[in-house]
Amino acid sequence: MRKAKTPHDPEKLQAILDTALRLFNKQGFDATPVPMIADQAKVGTGTIYRYFKNKEELVNSLFQRCKQRMQDAIFAGAEAHQNFEARFRHYCTGTLHFALEHPAEFAFLELHNHEPYLNAASRKIEDSLHGGLHRFLEEGRHAGELRNLPPTLVIALVLGAITGVFKDRHVSFKKAQVAAIVDACWVMVRAGA
Amino acid sequence: MRKAKTPHDPEKLQAILDTALRLFNKQGFDATPVPMIADQAKVGTGTIYRYFKNKEELVNSLFQRCKQRMQDAIFAGAEAHQNFEARFRHYCTGTLHFALEHPAEFAFLELHNHEPYLNAASRKIEDSLHGGLHRFLEEGRHAGELRNLPPTLVIALVLGAITGVFKDRHVSFKKAQVAAIVDACWVMVRAGA
Amino acid sequence: MRKAKTPHDPEKLQAILDTALRLFNKQGFDATPVPMIADQAKVGTGTIYRYFKNKEELVNSLFQRCKQRMQDAIFAGAEAHQNFEARFRHYCTGTLHFALEHPAEFAFLELHNHEPYLNAASRKIEDSLHGGLHRFLEEGRHAGELRNLPPTLVIALVLGAITGVFKDRHVSFKKAQVAAIVDACWVMVRAGA
Amino acid sequence: MRKAKTPHDPEKLQAILDTALRLFNKQGFDATPVPMIADQAKVGTGTIYRYFKNKEELVNSLFQRCKQRMQDAIFAGAEAHQNFEARFRHYCTGTLHFALEHPAEFAFLELHNHEPYLNAASRKIEDSLHGGLHRFLEEGRHAGELRNLPPTLVIALVLGAITGVFKDRHVSFKKAQVAAIVDACWVMVRAGA
DNA sequence: GATGAATGAGAATTCATTCAT
DNA sequence: TATGAATGAATTCTCATTCAT
Structure with missing residues (x-):
């Protein structure tokens, strides 16, 4: 009398997701064989297929988890009573901090965004972020x-600018610069320049 | 006293590059078989291997050509005697115009930037653009x-912002907005805000 | 002082056999995973391996049971004192009735007869039927x-004819036709035509 | 400018079909890996997939060729002016001769008939034989x-009887018995017994 | 030089079987 | 004793690359 169609050893699941994230970032999705993920996650190849229907579902699940975590991080702690500028700065700062604290997740989201193997659900979660902004x-x-x-x-400009900072190979980005970048973003979009 | 090691039917070469660009954009690099490129370019499969050592060299060659064309477009017509702001605006405008006029090339450059199959030469050409800026x-x-x-x-912020405008699925970008975007970029980076 | 080496919950055993028969008929032996049999029989996967050493032993056991039941049905009620023709008709009629009353079993025996995964024991039980006839x-x-x-x-002709009636997709066979078919079989083999 | 989507080295095609027929008969469809067919047919694995979209298309193509050849053999040389009995005997004799001369093809058709991997086209060709009869x-x-x-x-009875003769492991069938079998079939179905 | 059929190494995925609970 | 999650060997199929024509 099976309850869960999807089994759940949370440790195994986490090991698979962590390993997949690391290898997809390093080598790309197509260049990463499933057995290699299994090996490095210390599980059997077949086990991955108990947690995910196929490789595509794995990468999509990973994408959605990361995206969701980033959204949560961005919107966390926003105070509705704050004025517009304060909230704008809050969101920008949140995004930059998330990127600094979770560089692998952030890189993954950027590198695999718009890839043909992302499915409707993955695109939908992105739309939800967009809708909120x-x-x-x-x-x-x-x-x-x-x-x-x-x-x-405006969204495209700001997100692009922030993303650009992390994607650029030449920038070695530090926490101390967060405020300056947020400032640059704010003056870019504020009225009455 | 020709060398004649590499063949040079410029039409065939162009057909291969055009087709590859289109298919890589639509399906991604890994999902595009070489024989499919050959088919649609109306050449034999083997012919592609006379112009390029392998699939990787093809994508890199394509990348470098596109990148070079974009750089040329950006820097073309810049007058050394103009003041800084004018030149800054000129470069931004050039980038946006290139993207509007060559959307496939621009998309290709963005989508395949930082992919693991890009080689040193491709990264180097990017560095040269960066160096100039x-x-x-x-x-x-x-x-x-x-x-x-x-x-x-600054480079990362501005290029990121501009790129963001094109990558975002939600933005339908028009020529009339170029000036506004350039303006936003300028206020973002200028002194004395 | 039981041995208790093999488990014996007759209900579970029956559920496994019934489910296997149904699925093997519908999908074929190779296309039916053991876990699917377990699922639909409402037992654990491992349980099947307590009743049968492996998948092959399961299908062979099933085959032998069905074959035995068919033999018993055919020979049941035959009176030694009857004349030859009467007994011949009795056996033919018995076979046809078995097929009508146990269509799944009969189909299974026909579809899986001569398959490479049937073992010596399965072939032997067939030989015993043949020997009697x-x-x-x-x-x-x-x-x-x-x-x-x-x-x-003669055996091959008669069994083939009867089997043919059930295997043919175009025939919708009814009880009313049993007598006519038995008759046809008898004239096929009797002396002095 | 490719003409034929399906390449045609008739020798390779024949080698693949012959080898597949032999191995499917010996081991069954599922128990025969494609690389094993390729090996024994002395072609590369990939080559099989140039001639057939997948393994299923291979077995169906094989089935249809065999079935067609059998039909042609059965109906060949039938004279429309002959009386009914003569033509009936002609068809039975033709079937038996085909089976004697092409035992592998005949066995293949019988063993794989009604298998779940046969497609509509395969079933259709069978229907055409049935329709003629x-x-x-x-x-x-x-x-x-x-x-x-x-x-x-009647069709089911006669075809079943003839088939039974070949499927039965105990019968070693010889050409000399063809006439007797045809005779048995005729008395089974003729009027006025 | 150009071709495209042939190749086989390598990838994704399945499933019979085991064994810790 | 019964279970079913985990496993990895084995299978199908793809496609970059070669080479005979």
Whole structure:
């Protein structure tokens, strides 16, 4: 009388996800054979297929977990009563801190974003982040806080800028620079320049 | 006294590169078999191996060509006598125009940037772009035109912002917005905000 | 002082055999995973291996049970004092009735007959049926009741004909036709046509 | 400019089909790995997949070729002006001769008939044989030549009987017995016993 | 030089069987 | 004793690359 179709030894699951994240980052998705993940996660090859229907479901599950954690980190601790600028800075800072504290997760999200093997569910979770930011910026725009640009464009500019900082091979990024970057982002989008 | 080691039917070469670009963008590098490229480029499979040692060399060659064309487009028409801001705007505008006019090339460069199959030569060409921008920004910084940030960071922010605009699924980007985006980039980095 | 080496919950055993018969008929032997049998029989996978050494022993055991039941059905109620023709008709009728009443068992025996995974024991039980019929037909032949053909050939013809009726996808066979078929079989083999 | 999607080195194709037939007969379909077929056919594994989309298409193609050859053999040389009995005997004789001359093909058709991996096309070709016989027997029935049984039943009886002769492990069948078997089949189905 | 059929190494996935609980 | 999660050997199939034509 099986209850759970998906078995759950949380340690094994974690070992698989951690190993997959590391290897996908290092070698890419296609260049990483499933048995190699199994080996390094210290589980049998077949075990991976008890936790994930196939390799694609593994990478999507990984993507969604990381994305969700990042979203949670970004929005955590935001105070609704704060003024727009404060909240904007809070979100930017949260994103930068997440990237600093979870570089592998952040890199994974960036490198595998828009890959053809990501499925609808993965794209949906991304849309949810976008939706939240969109509403936030729409609010700021109506309040006259923002430069007169479509919110989607603003999101793309800011996220792009922040992402760029981490993706660029030449930048060695440090915590001390977070404030300066957040500042740059704010002046980029605020009204009345 | 020709060497004639490598064949040179420029039309065939172009057909191969065009087809590869299209298929890599649509399906990804690993999901695109060499025979499929050959088919759609209307050449024999073996022919591709006369122009490129292997699949990796093909993708790298493609990457380098695209990157080079983008660099040329960015720096083309820049006048040394213009002031810093004008040149900054010129470069940003050039990048955005290139992306608008060559969306496939631009997408390819973004999607395949940092992939493990890119080789040293591909990374080197990227470095050269970076070097040029670095010198330019260093100059602006000394002249007190720039916010007090390391030039590498500025490059990452600006390129990231511009790239973000094109990578974001939600943005439908139009030529009319170029000026606004360039403006946002300039205020982000200029001194004395 | 029980041995208790092999477990004996007859209900579980029956559930396993019934489920295996059903699934082997529907999907074939190789296409039926042992865990699927366990699932549908509502027992643990490992339990099957307490009743049968391996998958092959399971299918052979099933085969032998079915074959034995069919033999018993065929020979049941035959009266030694009846004349040859009556007994011949009795056996044919018995076979047809068994097939009508136990279509799954009969189909299983036909579909899996001669499969490479059947072992010596399974072939032996078939030989015993053949031996019985052989003796019977030899007797009829000596009594001048039969067409001048080797008994093995007669057995093959009659069993083949009866089997053919059930295997053919186009025939929808009914009880009312039993007598006619038995008749056809009898004229096929009787002497003095 | 490829003409044929399916390549055709007829010798290779034949080697693959011959080897597959032999191994499927000896070991069964599922127990025969594709590389084993390739090995013994002296071709590369990949080559098989140039001639057949997958293993299932191979076995179906094989089935259809064999079935077609058998049908052709059965109906070859039948004279429309002959009387019903003569044609009936002709078809039975043709079937028996085909089985004697092509035992491997005949065994393959019998052993793999009704297997779950046979597709619609394979079943259709079988139906066409059945249809031809059906029309022939319907004619004989109207002419009062046949025992009062549905033609489908007659087909099943006769084909079953003939098949039984070859499938039975105990029968060593010889050409000299063909006439006697055909005779038995005829008396089984003719009118007015 | 150009071709594309052939190849076989390597990848994803399945499933019979085991064994710790 | 019964279980079913875990395993890894074995299988199907793909595709980068070669080479005879």
